[in-house]
Amino acid sequence: MLNEQVRQKLIAIAGAEGFKDDPQSLVTHSYDGTPMLQSLPDGVIYPADTAQVSAIMKVLSEHRVPLISRGSGTNLCGGTVPVQGGVVMVMHRMNRILEVDLENLTAVVQPGLNTKQFITHVESLGLFYPPDPSSMSISTLGGNIAECSGGLRGLKYGTTKDYVIGLEAVLPSGEIIRTGGKLMKDVAGYDLTKLLVGSEGTLAVITEATLKLIPPPKAKKTMLAMYKDLYGAARTVSKIIENRIIPATLEFLDNPTIRVVDDFAKLGLPLDMEAILLIEQDGDPATVERDIAMIENICRSENADRIAVAADEEEALKLLTARRSAFTALARLRPTTILEDATVPRSKIADMVMEINRIAKKHDVTICTFGHAGDGNLHPTATTDARDPEEVHRVEAAFEEIFEAAIRLGGTITGEHGVGLVKAPFLEWKVGAAGIEVMKGIKQAFDPFNLLNPGKVFAKESRKRVVIDRG
Amino acid sequence: MLNEQVRQKLIAIAGAEGFKDDPQSLVTHSYDGTPMLQSLPDGVIYPADTAQVSAIMKVLSEHRVPLISRGSGTNLCGGTVPVQGGVVMVMHRMNRILEVDLENLTAVVQPGLNTKQFITHVESLGLFYPPDPSSMSISTLGGNIAECSGGLRGLKYGTTKDYVIGLEAVLPSGEIIRTGGKLMKDVAGYDLTKLLVGSEGTLAVITEATLKLIPPPKAKKTMLAMYKDLYGAARTVSKIIENRIIPATLEFLDNPTIRVVDDFAKLGLPLDMEAILLIEQDGDPATVERDIAMIENICRSENADRIAVAADEEEALKLLTARRSAFTALARLRPTTILEDATVPRSKIADMVMEINRIAKKHDVTICTFGHAGDGNLHPTATTDARDPEEVHRVEAAFEEIFEAAIRLGGTITGEHGVGLVKAPFLEWKVGAAGIEVMKGIKQAFDPFNLLNPGKVFAKESRKRVVIDRG
Numbered sequence: 001m002l003n004e005q006v007r008q009k010l011i012a013i014a015g016a017e018g019f020k021d022d023p024q025s026l027v028t029h030s031y032d033g034t035p036m037l038q039s040l041p042d043g044v045i046y047p048a049d050t051a052q053v054s055a056i057m058k059v060l061s062e063h064r065v066p067l068i069s070r071g072s073g074t075n076l077c078g079g080t081v082p083v084q085g086g087v088v089m090v091m092h093r094m095n096r097i098l099e100v101d102l103e104n105l106t107a108v109v110q111p112g113l114n115t116k117q118f119i120t121h122v123e124s125l126g127l128f129y130p131p132d133p134s135s136m137s138i139s140t141l142g143g144n145i146a147e148c149s150g151g152l153r154g155l156k157y158g159t160t161k162d163y164v165i166g167l168e169a170v171l172p173s174g175e176i177i178r179t180g181g182k183l184m185k186d187v188a189g190y191d192l193t194k195l196l197v198g199s200e201g202t203l204a205v206i207t208e209a210t211l212k213l214i215p216p217p218k219a220k221k222t223m224l225a226m227y228k229d230l231y232g233a234a235r236t237v238s239k240i241i242e243n244r245i246i247p248a249t250l251e252f253l254d255n256p257t258i259r260v261v262d263d264f265a266k267l268g269l270p271l272d273m274e275a276i277l278l279i280e281q282d283g284d285p286a287t288v289e290r291d292i293a294m295i296e297n298i299c300r301s302e303n304a305d306r307i308a309v310a311a312d313e314e315e316a317l318k319l320l321t322a323r324r325s326a327f328t329a330l331a332r333l334r335p336t337t338i339l340e341d342a343t344v345p346r347s348k349i350a351d352m353v354m355e356i357n358r359i360a361k362k363h364d365v366t367i368c369t370f371g372h373a374g375d376g377n378l379h380p381t382a383t384t385d386a387r388d389p390e391e392v393h394r395v396e397a398a399f400e401e402i403f404e405a406a407i408r409l410g411g412t413i414t415g416e417h418g419v420g421l422v423k424a425p426f427l428e429w430k431v432g433a434a435g436i437e438v439m440k441g442i443k444q445a446f447d448p449f450n451l452l453n454p455g456k457v458f459a460k461e462s463r464k465r466v467v468i469d470r471g
Numbered sequence: 472m473l474n475e476q477v478r479q480k481l482i483a484i485a486g487a488e489g490f491k492d493d494p495q496s497l498v499t500h501s502y503d504g505t506p507m508l509q510s511l512p513d514g515v516i517y518p519a520d521t522a523q524v525s526a527i528m529k530v531l532s533e534h535r536v537p538l539i540s541r542g543s544g545t546n547l548c549g550g551t552v553p554v555q556g557g558v559v560m561v562m563h564r565m566n567r568i569l570e571v572d573l574e575n576l577t578a579v580v581q582p583g584l585n586t587k588q589f590i591t592h593v594e595s596l597g598l599f600y601p602p603d604p605s606s607m608s609i610s611t612l613g614g615n616i617a618e619c620s621g622g623l624r625g626l627k628y629g630t631t632k633d634y635v636i637g638l639e640a641v642l643p644s645g646e647i648i649r650t651g652g653k654l655m656k657d658v659a660g661y662d663l664t665k666l667l668v669g670s671e672g673t674l675a676v677i678t679e680a681t682l683k684l685i686p687p688p689k690a691k692k693t694m695l696a697m698y699k700d701l702y703g704a705a706r707t708v709s710k711i712i713e714n715r716i717i718p719a720t721l722e723f724l725d726n727p728t729i730r731v732v733d734d735f736a737k738l739g740l741p742l743d744m745e746a747i748l749l750i751e752q753d754g755d756p757a758t759v760e761r762d763i764a765m766i767e768n769i770c771r772s773e774n775a776d777r778i779a780v781a782a783d784e785e786e787a788l789k790l791l792t793a794r795r796s797a798f799t800a801l802a803r804l805r806p807t808t809i810l811e812d813a814t815v816p817r818s819k820i821a822d823m824v825m826e827i828n829r830i831a832k833k834h835d836v837t838i839c840t841f842g843h844a845g846d847g848n849l850h851p852t853a854t855t856d857a858r859d860p861e862e863v864h865r866v867e868a869a870f871e872e873i874f875e876a877a878i879r880l881g882g883t884i885t886g887e888h889g890v891g892l893v894k895a896p897f898l899e900w901k902v903g904a905a906g907i908e909v910m911k912g913i914k915q916a917f918d919p920f921n922l923l924n925p926g927k928v929f930a931k932e933s934r935k936r937v938v939i940d941r942g
């Protein structure tokens with residue numbers, strides 16, 4: 001519980017309507033998009049502007065109270081669960097588009113702005129903001145920046161990091177820093193902009209962002225390719241890239257996912273396929289036609305069993321549904337859905353899927369895999385039941401081995417979801433003990449009293465590497 | 472001077488041929504591409520591999536001897552001048568391409584590899600590495616990474632930072648860290664990869680880099696547009712971008728530069744023009760034709776006096792010469808050439824050029840301006856004489872005002888050259904006192920004894936903001 005003095009100071013800053021600590025508000029902000037994690041905060045605050053964020057931070061800093069800044073809490077790594085209590089700062093009142101600069105192709109936004117709303121606005125001006133996390137209808141840009149969100153267009157267009165060129169942020173001391181600007185190039189000192197993107201709210205509270213916009217593609221074409229052989233699908237992915245084609249989207253669904261999706265969305269997908277690739281290319285019309293024709297040829301040469309190219313926008317949307325509904329369809333199956341994002345070099349996609357299947361079988365758990373094949377970012381998703389501790393334990397053991405396998409294949413424990421609480425014990429596997437020490441030093445430089453989102457990214461104890469049974 | 476014990480330890484690691492401290496070697500490594508800066512190191516060492524770098528670092532760390540890692544020393548910010556003595560580590564023996572992975576479109580290189588040689592090799596494999604700093608015939612990839620080098624293709628393709636996806640680096644303790652990998656996405660902890668790019672050798676010694684490659688464009692077209700009105704040229708830059716065209720290259724030369732270049736290269740350029748734009752577009756042939764046609768129209772609507780579109784590769788090279796020879800031509804004029812890189816939002820290009828001209832006149836110095844108009848990165852270049860302290864003082868005063876003007880226009884003190892020694896006093900103008908403190912904290916986290924490239928980035932004293940005479 002907050003002491004009354006702190007409480008009164010916070011109310012004085014944010015107003016009575018801007019601070020809440022009734023039980024319902026506390027419970028509502030005790031969890032995020034991640035299953036099976038919950039911890040009550042001591043208060044919830046809704047700042048109206050940067051000055052308020054700074055003033056709040058000064059009070060909390062003085063009294064050594066933790067602060068967890070968040071948007072819509074759609075993250076899947078427990079990134080915004082207030083595990084050490086403190087004040088949850090919800091950025092929803094700071095949700096304005098401050099500027100779209102058509103001369104410089106930049107936008108300045110507040111962190112609480114909804115991602116989809118921003119994308120729609122930008123598109124109405126004939127511009128393009130590519131990062132499109134699956135949660136974009138609900139998520140905020142501030143949350144996307146904190147987690148460095150990816151999405152379906154990441155292969156060709158990169159992730160959130162590639163579009164953030166300037167930030168305003170409040171340090172734990174309450175001081176306000178500004179990094180970058182409307183500048184395509186800036187090497188004045190260390191790159192704090194890119195450091196803050198993906199720092200999961202542990203270094204500073206982001207209060208404003210300058211984003212880079214690009215011209216939109218003039219045309220787009222969507223296709224599905226279906227395979228009875230997993231390796232045929234994987235070789236298709238590699239061959240497309242080897243042929244110097246970078247599609248806008250290159251997504252993968254495995255057989256268990258296909259079955260679930262078809263049952264949910266009634267798309268008439270062939271249930272005997274081991275893999276489906278969803279492929280989109282965009283750009284100039286002639287380029288798109290040529291690339292899609294080349295991709296079709298590659299799919300055929302790798303023995304795709306069926307290929308469907310969308311004739312129009314409506315058909316394209318139907319094909320996209322197969323991929324877009326994967327998470328929703330899986331979430332219906334059982335009470336608890338755990339979606340992970342182990343990532344490997346794209347040439348290792350098939351090996352990774354085989355490893356996931358082997359590990360799932362070993363631990364007798366159900367794991368469906370889909371994801372961004374083009375950038376090696378897979379989402380192995382376990383359907384389980386949080387009320388069955390024994391099964392959950394097996395799921396956790398399986399994911400531990402999946403992370404281990406990803407690292408062994410030259411990959412990483414998270415491609416776009418973040419470390420948060422869930423993957424903190426595994427971070428050392430990827431970055432090593434020396435890497436952890438350097439990162440802790442950076443944390444210390446920003447946040448000497450460990451007030452910002454404490455308990456995240458760095459685990460109390462790192463997991464020992466498991467010994468993989470290669471049998 | 473190094474004590475004999477350290478000397479012997481270093482020789483034991485790198486071999487007698489790998490360590491030098493004869494006067495000639497010390498003098499040769501006492502300066503870099505920056506005029507008027509020189510300071511003798513105590514030794515020069517040439518490691519053969521990462522293990523040697525680590526062993527050397529451990530010795531130097533134990534004895535608290537500074538280390539300055541460098542490639543070819545082409546930087547223009549005094550970044551590799553050993554101002555506090557110590558050992559200069561030249562990476563030229565570590566100059567191999569370790570791998571080009573055609574499936575993942577990545578390359579793994581050592582830091583001492585020549586940039587041009589790498590680009591040529593990659594192109595021979597039908598791939599493309601866009602960063603093309605003007606110094607690329609001499610520079611190394613390690614140097615490019617340390618400085619986050621840009622180049623003529625930065626507008627469309629970004630800078631070195633956008634292509635470095637993994638690093639191996641040796642910390643001041645001698646420990647080896649690995650960041651990122653052959654991964655298009657990795658959010659496992661803070662982004663040390665992007666933090667090390669552009670950190671100017673102050674945080675770690677880079678010993679290996681994983682670089683992203685992309686498919687090359689299929690066609691390219693080059694043109695010049697010449698203007699009697701500076702604002703016409705500037706409006707052309709803005710209008711091209713506003714029309715959703717991102718050219719591969721969009722370079723600018725002002726009238727003084729045009730005169731010097733023409734005198735040097737005998738190109739028959741019209742000497743009464745206030746500005747020349749060099750524009751290149753690449754991509755699919757049809758797209759290139761369409762974009763160049765649209766750009767021609769824009770140039771005409773902004774009253775370009777002459778437009779020359781290259782009919783073939785040979786003509787294109789001739790047009791490129793105007794821009795590529797700017798620095799060489801200017802360097803002939805007088806004994807000392809000081810090339811800066813103040814950067815502004817691209818919509819402010821004309822205002823910035825006008826400011827530069829006003830400031831040059833005020834201080835009675837010659838400043839020619841050329842640079843990357845498309846990303847607002849200008850290179851105001853003073854021709855002067857280091858032997859005339861009074862004139863040099865006026866040049867320095869002028870540059871101080873130029874940096875001030877860039878900041879005032881929403882820009883930065885350096886777009887691609889780095890802070891180094893030369894711009895350290897001005898860094899606070901861009902990032903603020905709180906920004907400096909955070910950066911110093913990061914430095915402290917990596918390098919607690921301040922052994923890596925000491926005296927750079929952070930100045931003993933920041934310059935007070937000058938009061939600009941707006942008359």
